[in-house]
Amino acid sequence: MFPTWRIAYVAAAIQQAPRGAVARGLASWIVTVGAPAVFLGIVVTVESRSAAGGLIIAFWVALMVGVLLVAGGLWAWRVSGIVDKETSALYNVLGVVETARLVLRPPVPQDAVALAATIDPQMLTGNGWTEREARAMVKSVRSGYPTPGLLAFQACSDGALVGGATVHPSESDPSARTLGWWIGPRHRRAGYATEAVAALVEAIHDAGFATVEIGTTESNLAVQRICDKIGAIEKDRRAQPLPNGSVVPSIWYAHRQALTTTSVEEVLP
Template sequence: MALVVGVVLVAGGLWAWRVSGLVDKEIRARYGALPEVESSRLLLRAPVPQDAVAVAATIDAEMLARNGWTKRTARVLVKAVASGHPTPGLLVFESWSDGTLVGCATVHPSNSDASSRTLGWWIGPRHRRAGYASEAVAALVEAIHDAGFTIIEIGTAESNLAVQRICARIGATEVDRRAQPLPNGSVVPGIWYEHRRATADMP
């Protein structure tokens, strides 16, 4: 009887492992992981478990408030990095000069179009107002288009002038204004932008 139970448990474990593998494969296919992206000062790459503490250091009260995150949202993200199974679409910004992490980004499938991606980002408190966000976003936009995605969507609160300036700098166009629900349960007036790669056929 013990042998039968053992076989059932092993079989169940193998089945769960196989299903988990299929789910991971499906998620990877849906998110379409980007290759490493380089800019003049930064390497934009997928996080590894050793990054967990540094990722946590990029998340302070200002970041939580601006993005409408809760502390639990942050804990879940950091714990996922530490476990080796980071949130799909998460990237970290590593400084070429000293290897420190200055910020992070998320690149997610858009709800509206399979050829679109939604881009978000944040910079840690020690590295703000140094131009890292503009540099990283410009490099990411180029890489996302190179990966075959026609449209990049960026959403922000009407009060977030820094993101609006970056959108203007990279040539993103405002396409909508609507209420935006946030993870902490609040709802803010939001602005949505689109960035489309210019082609020879476009003016």
């Protein structure tokens, strides 16, 4: 049985890839699987000349159906593996990041319940998520194959999960990554967000990305204060569609990596 994540990756590949490429890929697997199957079918038919014609026809029908199922399954497995590697390269750009009070890391299945507890109506509203999206994210963690780019914030003191973040490719700049985050209701107003965001921005720069983009609504003063604290500069203001279908006035910030003395010397003649 195919894992859910593989099915999703195959569906995405079919939607995004040219139809001709999809057809050629599937056809190549049908030929690969079908050639030995046809040879087997001919041998069985020759050896079963005395069998009723209906049985031979049923055998060939079953053989062809089996070829299509096996070839389709192998093709889908291969495609999902390729998409998985490409997705990991795009999204999983950070390892474990440690701060004075937190460990910022990819979630594991055991985190599912605790991560769900960090999601409340305020978090959904602030990030423009729907309950369905939140459940899907938690389900992905429970399955052992979390949403690409997802990180969990774990407190060093007691191991509790205090929140999470997403690190995604920028839609407009390949040298940038987009950062979003949230803190659960039991751990807000303790400075965790500023601590985590500052560390993640530094880690993203260290991973080779010159710019970190942060978007927030004009009414979210908490995120705006964090952006000011870490030195992010307002880039533009525009109406932003959110995952829940609403469109809100938003502010986009950019934190750009500062050139060190060494790097300046390297770029000057």
